[in-house]
Amino acid sequence: MLKRVDVEHLCPGMFVHEFCGSWMEHPFLRTRFLLNEPNDLERLRATTIRQVWIDTSKGLDIPAEVTAAEEVDSPPEETDKQLAQQAKPSSTSKELHQARAIIGQARETLKTMLHDVRLGRPPDLPAAGQLIDEMTLSIKRNPHALISLARLKTADNYSYMHSIAVGALMIGLARRMGHDDNQVRQAGLAGLLHDVGKTRVPLTVLNKPGPLDPQEWAIMKSHAQWGYEILQPLPLDESIAEACLHHHEKIDGSGYPDGLKQSEISLLARMASICDVYDAVTSDRPYKEGWQPAIALQRMAQWTPQQFDKSIFQQFVQTVGIYPLGSLVRLQSEHLAIVLDVSDNRLLTPQVRRFYCLREQRRITPGIVDLALPEANNSITGREDPADWPFKNLDELWHGFSSTHSNSQP
Ligand SMILES: [Fe+2]
Structure with missing residues (x-):
């Protein structure tokens, strides 16, 4: 049973089902949890939240002498229904529009948050939590749109976009690994905040265009420890x-x-390491072009025995797809094409946009081919490294096109 009770009647062992207030009013990154941390009650009483819903089937009930403000047999459906509605599957082309808006907002949030940290202020955790929730909903609607768009960066937004991209990859990976909602949120926050220690790295070192000397490199490496020092005192799960x-x-x-x-x-650190490296190697930097996603996966697979947890890496490949959005591939029909859309049940047969004929060695009018359709009579025969070809701006071939204009001609 759910009971709406005053905060002063809460005690350890009760299960908080929902706060009667908004995200902005409380410091918790979980909305449903057992009150068992000694300082949870203190932190809750210090907020403006006056009432919460407790679930008596998952934790202690209120004492007999206390009366609940409201009691219901089952959870208020509205919130769950609304959430289900917001998480309804969406096509990649449709979700790309929403993902673009989320990224725009995320950049502003990150900018403010990192600025605050640079000034010695704590990061705005409720804002970070809200952002992770928005990103999680986008990834629930479509697991590829946000992750693929966050890969695209410019020199001046790299640090914000890298944090957003690693956050998005962590959410996708944690969902793929079967983590529950709370663990997915922790993973997303860990991704978003993993490089927060770089706020203490002098800009001359952080933005140096050439290679770092040994002393600068030692400063740069300190960002991991500095990040821990910034996050550890905050009301966050220790794993972050x-x-x-x-x-x-x-x-x-x-x-x-x-x-x-x-x-x-730790598990979260092993996950973060893979997401961090993937985003770093697939992003364009002033001094080097990023690798195409499929090429990055291939190279990272070779590094795996030394660098990454093998089973997590396998789950990561499933998360981004064997041919992630934007991969350059060669088709059986002797065309080059860019991957436009992938899904779980068609990892090897994505929707692609072909644009170059290898037999005639010339560009052709781009056309969309759905490799999952039998009438396409076509398949991927290999990945291609864009570095071997003179094409510029290949990314423009996938993120602006709608899959609704599909045709299946081979
Ligand atoms: Fe880092």
């Missing part, structure tokens, strides 16, 4: 600060700062 501290550890013990090996590295 821990992931920040160890996201540069490698599975063979050759990483930093502690040279941890295998399962000595």
Whole structure:
């Protein structure tokens, strides 16, 4: 049974089902949890929240002498219905529009948050939590749109976009690994905040266009420890600060700062390491062009025995797809094409946009081919490295086109 009770009647062992107030009014990153942390009650009483819903089937009931403000047998359907509505599956082309808006908003949130941290103020956690919820809904509607768009960066927004991209990848990976809603939120926050320690790295080092000298490199590497110091005192799950501290550890013990090996590295840190490297190598930087997603996965697979947790990496490949959006591929029909859309049940037969004929060695009028349709009579025969071809701006071939204009001609 759900009971709406005054905050002063809460006690350890009760299960909080929902706060009667908005995200902005409380510091918790979970909305449903057992009140078992000693300072949870204190933190809750310090907010403007006056009442909460408790679930007596999952935790202690109120004492007999206390009266609940309201009682219902089952959860108020409205919130769950609204959430289900907001998470209804959406096509990639449709979700790309929403994802673009979320990223625009996320950039502003990150900008303010990192500015605050630079000034020694704590990051705005409710804003970060809200952002993670928005991003999670987008990924629930379509697992590829937000992740693929967040890969596209410019020199001046790299640090914000990298945080957003790693947050999005962590959400997608945690969902793929079967984590519950609360764990997905922790993973998203760990991704969003993993490089928060870079706010203490001098800009001359952070933005240096050339290679770092040993002293600068030592400063740069301190960002993991600095991030931990910033996050550890905050009312966040300890695993988030821990992931920040160890996201540069490698599975063979050759990483930093502690040279941890295998399962000595926490699960969230092992996940963050993969998401961080994937986004870094697939992003364009002033000094190097990013690798195409499929090429990045291929190379990361070769590094896996030394660097990454093998089983998490396999789940990661499933998350972004064997041929992620934007991959350059060669078709059986002797065309080059860009991957436009993928889904779980058609990882090897995505929708692609072909634009170049290899036999005639010339560009052709771009056309969409749905490789899952039998009448397409076509398939992917291999990945291609764009570095081997003179094409510019390949990314423009996938993120502005609608899959509704599909035709299946081979
Ligand atoms: Fe980092």
